[in-house]
Amino acid sequence: NAGVTQTPKFRILKIGQSMTLQCTQDMNHNYMYWYRQDPGMGLKLIYYSVGAGITDKGEVPNGYNVSRSTTEDFPLRLELAAPSQTSVYFCASTPDYGYTFGSGTRLTVV
Amino acid sequence: AQKVTQAQTEISVVEKEDVTLDCVYETRDTTYYLFWYKQPPSGELVFLIRRNSFDEQNEISGRYSWNFQKSTSSFNFTITASQVVDSAVYFCALSETGANSKLTFGKGITLSVRP
Helix, strand or coil: CCEEEECCCCCCCCCCCCEEEEEEEECCCEEEEEEEEECCCCEEEEEEEEEEEEEECCCCCEEEECCCCCCCCCCCEEEECHHCEEEEEEEEEEEECCCCCCCCEEEEEE | CCCEEEEEEEEECCCCCCCCCCCEEECCCCCCCEEEEEEECCCCEEEEEEEEEECCCEECCCCEEEEEHHEEEEEEEEECCCCCCHHHEEEEEEECCCCCCCCCCCCEEEEECCC
């Protein structure tokens, strides 16, 4: 039982490049989330999903896209990377109110 | 809308001191959940406690204790006899029922425990 797995752990992107942050959970949780953490700002919700095929915007969705084709996977897509997207990204899942977080992806856009 | 305020940004104590981390929340829901997470220098988020809004009993777990007071919308966290390993960023978070279980985090408190 791996919990929530995020890949990659670290990535450096050039401005304008695109990439996908992967998130997979093996607990059959319906709810999945993407958060970003900026220094001194806590974690802010980017997108979330309440089940396969259903996604919705969180507090800071601009510049990102998501999809949820299966219960297990919830990838986060950055289409045109900008320096403002330099952050640590956390994926999480829950069946109700018991959250499991991935170990995070540290992304730097230069 | 829900909101979590952690007014303290950085706290520095000497080992063995007691320290309290404050958390104040805002919600219109009568049913909600409150959480504390620890983020050590390694970066992962470590779950510490979950409390639902109907359970106002204080909780103690070893050197950790939590004081939940609905009357003041506070959920404070006390570390007794702090240790260097307690050095971390601590987040308070809130989840309203019916809000798709979304977590709203405070900005975090950086705790430094000096030997």
